[in-house]
Every structure is written in structure tokens, then in C-alpha cells.
Amino acid sequence: MASPHRSTQARRRVGRPSGPTEHGAASRERILDAAAAVFAQVGYDRARMADVVEASGMTKGSVYFHFESKEALAVAVLTExxxxxxxxxxxxxxTAPPGLQRxxxxxPAMLDLHRADPDAWVISRLAQNLAEVPATRNLATALTRRWIDRVADLVRDAQHLGEVSDEVDPQLLATVLVGAFDGLKTTIGTVSDDPHAADQQLEACGALLLAMMRSVALSR
Structure with missing residues (x-):
């Protein structure tokens, strides 16, 4: 009769690995990339786990091994x-000097990165979607605040260098900029089906936001 200790060891050998492996990490990243593409194409609400399985080219069991639900998958995509x-x-x-130039x-940096990586827009849309789901609302809010805080730090740096008026509220300006930029793609996408025209409109809207940023600068 096998001892309880030996039986436990046997169960461990046939169960899930005790820690991440290189292959497991690669599979997980592959699933996340596929999920990001699916969310970008059909949105979070319409996306199905079956769509992610198909897009990843992996088995259903492999996908569910890493993520037990669409919600868990969306949280991982959003976070990472x-x-x-x-x-x-x-x-x-x-690469830009600190202060107003940064x-x-x-x-421009955000626009360039969004053009180079279509999945980047998924982050904005997922954050909005998950902010409406009670189980993930706090996470979505925290990530948005983190982004706003980064932008607010840029404003504060410019203020410390005497390039932006101290009367400007860094947090408020950052909130306006982030909110405006996050809403651009969704809004423009509803009024133009032409990618080239949408890109031109996005560039024009970006120029307006840039002009707003420059309006708070002190004379140099």
C-alpha cells in the first residue's frame, strides 16, 4: 500500500506545475496577444472565450488552464x-528635455505609439468597459489614475522649471488631457470608416490638445 506522502508526490507530478515555465510564459503571452486582438475587433462585451481560443491557435484546455474566465483574461490584458x-x-x-518640451x-509620442500598435487602443476601451463591471471597477480606476499621475508629474516638472504657471492644477490638466485622448479614437471611429481620414482627424485633434497644453506655458 502506497504511503500518503508518496501519493501526494504523485498528485503533484500529474497536476499543474508548481511554478511558471518558459513554455508556459510564452503560451500565456500568446493568449494575451490573441485576446487583445479579439477585444480590439469586437469589443469586450461581444468577445467570447471561444474567439480567443480560435485566435490563439491553442486548445480550449490550454487557454482555460491560464485563464478561467473572460473577466480574468481581460484583467490580465489590461494590467500587462x-x-x-x-x-x-x-x-x-x-529622449526629450524635461519641462515644457517633454x-x-x-x-506626438502617444499618437505614434498608437499608430504602431493597434492594440494600444484596446487599453483605453477595456478600462472603460471594466470600469462598469463591479468586480474590476477598482482595477480599471487605479490604472487610469496611474496614467493621470504620470502626466501630472510632467506638468509639475515644467512648473518647477518656471515654464508653466503655478496657477495650473497639474492633476486637473492631466485628467483633461488623458480623458480627451482616450475618447478620441472611439469618437473618430464612429464618424469615419476611412482609416486615412480618421488618422488625419486624430492628428488634428492632437494638435488642438497640444495647443491647449501650450496655452498654460509662461512666455519664454
Missing amino acids: KHAQWLDRVQARLA MEALL
Whole structure:
């Protein structure tokens, strides 16, 4: 008769791995990329786990091994893609001098990154979708606040350098900029089916936001 200790070891061998593996991490990333593409195409509400399974090219069991529900998958996509997005924006901004020039570099950097990575818009839409789901509302709100805080820091840096008026509320300006930018793609997408025309409209709206940012600058 097998001892309880030996039986426990056997169960561990046939169960899930005790820690992440290189193959497992690659599979998880593949699922996240597929999910981001599906959410971008049909939206969170209409997306099905079956769509993600098909887009990933993996088995249903493999997908559910990593994510037990669409909600869990959306949370992972939002959290990890949002972190990647912030890192990319920060890397672009680091090439510009601190202060007003870095503030002015923000919108062009965001526009360029969104053009290069269509999944970037998924972050904005997912955050809006998940903010309406009670179980994920706090996460969506926290990620949006994190982004607003990053932009507010740019405004404060410019104020410390004497390039932006101290009368400007950094948090309020950042909230307006982030909210306006997040709403641009959704709004423009509803009035134009032509990608080129939509891109031109997006560029024009970005120029308006940039002009608003410059309006708070002190004379140099």
C-alpha cells in the first residue's frame, strides 16, 4: 500500500506545475496577444472565450488552464498591456528635455505609439468597459489614475522649471488631457470608416490638445 506522502508526490507530478515555465510564459503571452486582438475587433462585451481560443491557435484546455474566465483574461490584458504602454511612452519621453518640451512631446509620442500598435487602443476601451463591471471597477480606476499621475508629474516638472504657471492644477490638466485622448479614437471611429481620414482627424485633434497644453506655458 502506497504511503500518503508518496501519493501526494504523485498528485503533484500529474497536476499543474508548481511554478511558471518558459513554455508556459510564452503560451500565456500568446493568449494575451490573441485576446487583445479579439477585444480590439469586437469589443469586450461581444468577445467570447471561444474567439480567443480560435485566435490563439491553442486548445480550449490550454487557454482555460491560464485563464478561467473572460473577466480574468481581460484583467490580465489590461494590467500587462497598460504597463507595457506606460513603459513605451516613458521611454519616448525620456529622449526629450524635461519641462515644457517633454510635455509637448507627450501627445506626438502617444499618437505614434498608437499608430504602431493597434492594440494600444484596446487599453483605453477595456478600462472603460471594466470600469462598469463591479468586480474590476477598482482595477480599471487605479490604472487610469496611474496614467493621470504620470502626466501630472510632467506638468509639475515644467512648473518647477518656471515654464508653466503655478496657477495650473497639474492633476486637473492631466485628467483633461488623458480623458480627451482616450475618447478620441472611439469618437473618430464612429464618424469615419476611412482609416486615412480618421488618422488625419486624430492628428488634428492632437494638435488642438497640444495647443491647449501650450496655452498654460509662461512666455519664454
